[in-house]
Amino acid sequence: MPDLIRRHTVHSFDEELEHLTRQILRMGGLVEQQLATAVRALVDRDEAAAEEVIARDDQVDELEEAIDQEAIRILATRQPLAVDLRMVAMALKISNDLERMADYASNIAKRARSLLEQPALKPLVTIPRMAEVCQEMLRLVLEAYATRDPEKALVAWKRDGEVDQLYVSLFRELLTYILEDPRKTGACIDLLFVAKNLERFGDHTTNIAEKIHYIVYGNRINRMVVEES
Amino acid sequence: MSAETAAPAGDLPAIRLDAPRAAALGAIARKEAPALKARVENLSFWYGDKQALFDISMPIHERRVTALIGPSGCGKSTLLRCFNRMHDLYPGNRYAGRIVLEPEGIDIIAPKTDPMIPRLRIGMVFQKPNPFPKSIYENVAAGLRIRGVRNRAILDEQVEKSLRRAALWEEVKDRLHASAYDLSGGQQQRLCIARALAPEPELLLLDEPTSALDPIATAHIEALIDELRENYTIVIVTHNMQQAARVSQYTAFLHLGKLIEFGPTEEVFTRPRKSMTQDYITGRFG
Numbered sequence: 001m002p003d004l005i006r007r008h009t010v011h012s013f014d015e016e017l018e019h020l021t022r023q024i025l026r027m028g029g030l031v032e033q034q035l036a037t038a039v040r041a042l043v044d045r046d047e048a049a050a051e052e053v054i055a056r057d058d059q060v061d062e063l064e065e066a067i068d069q070e071a072i073r074i075l076a077t078r079q080p081l082a083v084d085l086r087m088v089a090m091a092l093k094i095s096n097d098l099e100r101m102a103d104y105a106s107n108i109a110k111r112a113r114s115l116l117e118q119p120a121l122k123p124l125v126t127i128p129r130m131a132e133v134c135q136e137m138l139r140l141v142l143e144a145y146a147t148r149d150p151e152k153a154l155v156a157w158k159r160d161g162e163v164d165q166l167y168v169s170l171f172r173e174l175l176t177y178i179l180e181d182p183r184k185t186g187a188c189i190d191l192l193f194v195a196k197n198l199e200r201f202g203d204h205t206t207n208i209a210e211k212i213h214y215i216v217y218g219n220r221i222n223r224m225v226v227e228e229s
Numbered sequence: 230m231s232a233e234t235a236a237p238a239g240d241l242p243a244i245r246l247d248a249p250r251a252a253a254l255g256a257i258a259r260k261e262a263p264a265l266k267a268r269v270e271n272l273s274f275w276y277g278d279k280q281a282l283f284d285i286s287m288p289i290h291e292r293r294v295t296a297l298i299g300p301s302g303c304g305k306s307t308l309l310r311c312f313n314r315m316h317d318l319y320p321g322n323r324y325a326g327r328i329v330l331e332p333e334g335i336d337i338i339a340p341k342t343d344p345m346i347p348r349l350r351i352g353m354v355f356q357k358p359n360p361f362p363k364s365i366y367e368n369v370a371a372g373l374r375i376r377g378v379r380n381r382a383i384l385d386e387q388v389e390k391s392l393r394r395a396a397l398w399e400e401v402k403d404r405l406h407a408s409a410y411d412l413s414g415g416q417q418q419r420l421c422i423a424r425a426l427a428p429e430p431e432l433l434l435l436d437e438p439t440s441a442l443d444p445i446a447t448a449h450i451e452a453l454i455d456e457l458r459e460n461y462t463i464v465i466v467t468h469n470m471q472q473a474a475r476v477s478q479y480t481a482f483l484h485l486g487k488l489i490e491f492g493p494t495e496e497v498f499t500r501p502r503k504s505m506t507q508d509y510i511t512g513r514f515g
Contacts, residue, residue, distance in 0.1 A: 008512045079471050081498050081510045218241075218500025 013078055020070050020091050021146065027063040027098045028142040032135060034060065034105035035201065039131040042112035042194060043124055050116075053109035060102035067095040086218060090211040094145070097204040097211075101138075104197040104204075111190045111197075118187045121177065126170040127191065130198045133162050137205040141212065150216045157209035157221060163202035170195045241504050264331070266291040266432055266462035267312070271326035272338075274307060274316065281307045284326070285488045287481055289432070291331075294454060294463045296477035296494065298470065300514060304486040305466045309434050312337060312464065313351045314344035330432075349376065352425030356437040358417030360409035360424070365392075365401050368409045368420055372428040387427050394457070395423035396449050415446025422453065426461075433457065435465040439472065451476050470510050474498045482506045 008014050034053050041049035071092045074080065080088050140156035143149070174188040174195075213221045267289040274282040282304050289295055297305040307316075314337065316322040328337040330347065337347045352372075360368050369388045370378075378384060388405070392398040397419040401412070409420055418438060425433060435454075439447040454463060454476045467473050473480055473494065480497040482490045482505075490497060490506045501507045508514050 006508065006513050009514065010512060013512065081470060081474070082501050082507045084511045085499060 013084075016070075016074055016078070017084065017087060020067065020074065020088065023063065023067050023070065024091055024094055024098070025142060025146055027060060027067065027095060028138065028145070030056075030060055030063065031098050031102045031105065032138050032142070034102050035108070035131060035135060035138070038105045038108040038112065039128060041109055042115065043128055045112075045116055045120065047113060047116055050109040050112045054106055054113075057102055057106040060099060064095045064099040067091060071095075083215065083218075086215045090215050094208050094211050097207050101201050101204045104201045107197045108194050111194045115187060115190050118190075121184060121187055121191070124191075126166055126173065127194055127198070130163055130166045130170070130195060130202075133159060133166070134198055134201050134205065137163075137202060141205055141208045144209065144212050148212070148216055150213045153209040153212035154221065154226065157206045157213075158226070160202050160206045163199055167195050167199040241500070241502055241507060263290040263293055265289065266331055267337075268329045268331070269308075269326075270329065272308070272311065272328060273325040274304075274311060275323040276307075276316075276319075277321040281486050282311075283486045285483075286326075287488060287491045288479075289462060289464060290479060291462050292458060292460070293479060294458055294465060294477040295479040295481065296473035297464065297466045297481050297483060298468075298473050298509070299483035299489075300509065301468075302485075303483040305483050306436055307486075308483065309353075309436055309464060309466050312432065312434055313348050313353055314338065315353075317344050349428070350430060351432045351434060352428065352430035353434040354418070354421050354425050354436065354438045356440050358414060358421050358441070360412075360417050360420050363409060364406045365409050365412070365420060366405040369423050369427050372424060376428060388423075391423040391427040392420075394426055394453070395419045396453050397423055413446075415442045415449065418442055418446065419449065419453070422450070426457070431462065433461050433463045435463060437466055437468060440468065447472075470498070482509060484509070 034056060037049050038053045040046060041053065071088050074088050078084070137156045137159050140159075141153055144152035144156065171192065174192050178185050178188050210221050213219075265288050269285055269287045269289070272282055272285045273280065285308065287295075297308060299305050310316055311324065311328060316324070324338040327339070329335070330337050330350070335346060336342055361371060363371070366388055369391050370384050373384055373387055378387075389398060389402075392401060397416060400416060401407075401420075404411075409417060412420060418441070422438070439450050442450065451472065454465070457463060458478075465473075465477065477494045480490075480492065480494045481488055482497065482501075482503075484505060490501060490503045492502070496502075497506060498510060501510065
């Protein structure tokens, strides 16, 4: 997108927009790390890792706050229009998505902590797989955001179906466990919440993908056209 | 961005509307499409040998504000001045094309059209307040006197009404016969607007009406433009992007005498179709 890369006459405006972009990427990187650590805490039954995630959630909130202030300041002082306006407005929304995603990672860590008090179920397969897809999606959207690449964002957007499918199959699987042995109900419910959090995490990743598309094109992803192709 | 979706040079990526949204927008467009007050058709203009406008075509919607934006020298003021044949005042100036004034379909710039026809029907306010060296009252009454209005009651009524509309009445009602030069810059500009409104023009041309005013006077005039839109068609030239975005419903972007983009203001300022428009409104120009 040469139109987006082209510099403003007032270079300090470019610097402000670049700084805002870097803040979002930093926040995204932190969320990525939070999810990875939370899932590791769950799979490895690692209490320290779970506590680490829960403690670090404040950092994400602080970044969101900083991004909000930066974006508001740019709106007030630069009065951006067209693509600049879309970039700043979407920075506000994307940071909000990332903040929610960090909350989901934190929720997963809390469930991991609770699961430690119960006997282990069989080795977890579907949940790490879901987390892996979520991680890949997030990595893609962050790359797409950094380079303003709507095609890459669309690749991530299309993968949300995988997360949803894994969620549905895990739901069925956990249901059979509960039916087999009601003593496992507590653990299964914890895992179900973990899966739900991952599913929501994936949804927010697609939200971000949609916002990248909006930054570049000024409209929404055309679901009908995309789903045909 | 992949090659298939890359936009042709100068065009921003095409906006793909999904069918329901396209249909909804179409319905809004059909329902709201306002009547036309004027049509600019293939208008070109020359200052002597120098061509200043190139084949411009655009609608002027009735009871809407149309903003003309573009860098200095782009031709926006030249275009505005075609509407009341101001260019006729200098020899060697030449028009081609048409500016059709509705509803009668009079071609404003046709040589056979008496320039007094558009001038009597179209009002204009300039960048710098230019009141006549007369009283406040006589400034506003001037347009009516030219049109032969002598009845004192009618004049009084119209002067008050125009000053009220220009949001100046409360400030001057006790000193109507004081000199217009006693007023502040912002008041003088509102006086000029009142003067333009008094003959009830069908079309009001505003050439950077707030560029010499402070933010408060500017806000008064923008509020006034919002109100005037209920009864008047307005074309405004402005260098202030935010002002264009605030007060207008349609925006035309001109560059080097050519019309680059015309569209609903909301779209021009949030997702312009041409990269040149985007570069200009976002401060990436040149």
